[in-house]
Amino acid sequence: MLYGRLQVSQPGPGYVHFARELTAEFYDQLTAESRMLVKTGRGEEHRWLKPAGKRNEKLDCTVYALFCVQMLGLHTLSDKLWARLEAGLEPDLFAGGGVPVPNAESDPAPVQTSAQPSAVAAAPPSPAPPPAARPPAVRPIVPNSFIVSDSWSSRL
Numbered sequence: 001m002l003y004g005r006l007q008v009s010q011p012g013p014g015y016v017h018f019a020r021e022l023t024a025e026f027y028d029q030l031t032a033e034s035r036m037l038v039k040t041g042r043g044e045e046h047r048w049l050k051p052a053g054k055r056n057e058k059l060d061c062t063v064y065a066l067f068c069v070q071m072l073g074l075h076t077l078s079d080k081l082w083a084r085l086e087a088g089l090e091p092d093l094f095a096g097g098g099v100p101v102p103n104a105e106s107d108p109a110p111v112q113t114s115a116q117p118s119a120v121a122a123a124p125p126s127p128a129p130p131p132a133a134r135p136p137a138v139r140p141i142v143p144n145s146f147i148v149s150d151s152w153s154s155r156l
Helices: 001-005 026-032 057-071 079-089
Strands: 035-040 043-049
Touching: 001 057, 026 057
Parallel strands: none
Antiparallel strands: 035 043
């Protein structure tokens, strides 16, 4: 699945985006395996093989991430839902609900100037302001078990 996506040259469905900061080692590991025809007890079969001593952790992590995207159905989410999810993670700093403003009507607590405790009891603290409103909850994402076959996922 990943190697097919790497063949997509124009941004759009199936296109894989990479950060500019990635090193040559990342791409070497991403393309470490080759599809080879090997003889088995059942005849000849195609297998993905990695040369001895060559690292491929970046490939493994990328394949796992794509698998999770498919299993969770993230590829089916609309741009509108992605925007809503992002808004829930990045609250607006200027929308209020920030640092509470002290209540100007209440008397300040008395300041003790001597080493002896005062006989006058301090006034009880005023109640805390109500918490800021949270963005609406996002519906949970239900895994789509029909997207990836059990035979493929059992080989992980």
